[in-house]
Amino acid sequence: MGGEQRRKELIALAYSIIAEKGFEGLRVRDVASRAGINGATLHYYFPTKEAMVQxxxxHLTEQFSTLREQNSELTDPLAMLRQEFADVTYRMEKFPELFIVAAELELRSLRDSSIAVILKEMYQAWQDYLAALLQNGVTxxxxxxxxxxxTTAIAITTLIRGLGSQLGSEKGDQISRIATQVEQWIMA
Incomplete structure (x- = not known):
């Protein structure tokens, strides 16, 4: 197995452990054990636990942005915003672990400034994307x-992040209602 492929495997294992056991359950030795390697080999790929979390x-950021890239042919700001909400609904239904891992990392970031910095970059990129989309709609x-x-971009991401941490199967309907409300707030 090539080095980059092995690294991706290790990231996926760490990600799945966080989804299963929470951030507090993430142990470097468990990642190594699941991968069938020793700790020294794991440290070759990730010299610190922080590097692994980064x-x-x-990986989480990539997963959240994948659908947006697939829909890059959209140019209408309203259609793009609607697609953003549709993408979130799809992710919540098909990949709930994305939101579990995000919530785990958010909670940990309240006590760990290095994780807070990493997450801030991820959410800032999302907010910047939405702000540009909204500005295009204003223009x-x-x-x-x-x-x-x-402020609207922050409000949208905050609503979605909050909904992602709630339990229940009616999230798709809730996101649809939120999307409709957001449209009412912002439409000319």
Whole structure:
């Protein structure tokens, strides 16, 4: 197995352990054991636990952005915003572990500044994407001219993040209702 493939395998194992046991259950030796390697080999790929967590967050970021990249042909700001909500609904239904891992890392970030920095970058990229989308909608006169795009982007991500940490099977319906409400707030 090549080095990059092995690294991806180790990241996936760490990710799955966080999804199963929470951040507190993530042990470097457990990742090594599941991978069938020793600790020294694992440290070749990740010299510290923080480096492994950074890789898990990068993996999480990649998973969240994958659908957006697949829908890059969309140019209409309202259609793009609707697609963002549809993508979140899809992820919550098909990949609930994304939200479990994100929530675990968010909780840990309250006590660990290194994780807080990593997550802040991830959420900032999402907010920047939404702010640009919203600004494009304002420029095209699709969204209100007085819309505070930065605050609205923060509000949208906060709503979705909060919903992601709730239990229940009705999340898709809740996201749909939130999307409708957001449209009412921002439409010209």
């Amino acid at each position: 890789a898990v967050v990068e 095209q006169k699709v969204f209100r001219s007085d819309l505070d795009v930065q």
